[in-house]
Amino acid sequence: MKTEQLVHGDYVAAMFSHDFVEGGFDRGAVERIRCGVFEEWITAVARSGVFSDKEVAGVVEAWRREPKLLLDALLQDADEVTRRRYESTWESLDRAADPLDSAVVGSAPILV
Secondary structure, three states: OOOHHHHHHHHHHEEEEEHHHHOOOOOOOOHHHHOOHHHHHHHHHHHHHOOOHHHHHHHHHHHHHHHHHHHHHHHOOHHHHHHHHHHHHHHHHHHHHHOOOOOHHHHHOOHH
C-alpha cells in the first residue's frame, strides 16, 4: 500500500511539492524528469527513512517507466495556473521530441 501511494504521489507530494512549486517555474526540472534524470528525488526518498529498499525500488521503476508520475506528484498541491504551465511545457517537449506529431503532420501540405 505504501509503495502504491509513493508511486502515485501522496508521499512524494507531501515531501517535495511545496518546495518544488515555491521555487518558481523550473523548465530544467521538467526536462530532467522527462529524460529520467530524477536522482535528487530518489535520493531524498531513499534517505527519508520512511520507505524500505523494496518500496524505493518500486517507485524508481515506476518513474522510469512513466516519468510524468513524478511531475504529477510534484504538482499535486500546485495551483491551476502553475499546473497548466508545467503541463504545457511537458507537452511542448513531447511535440519537439516527436517530429511526426499528428498536429504537425496534419497541418503540413501534402505534396504529390
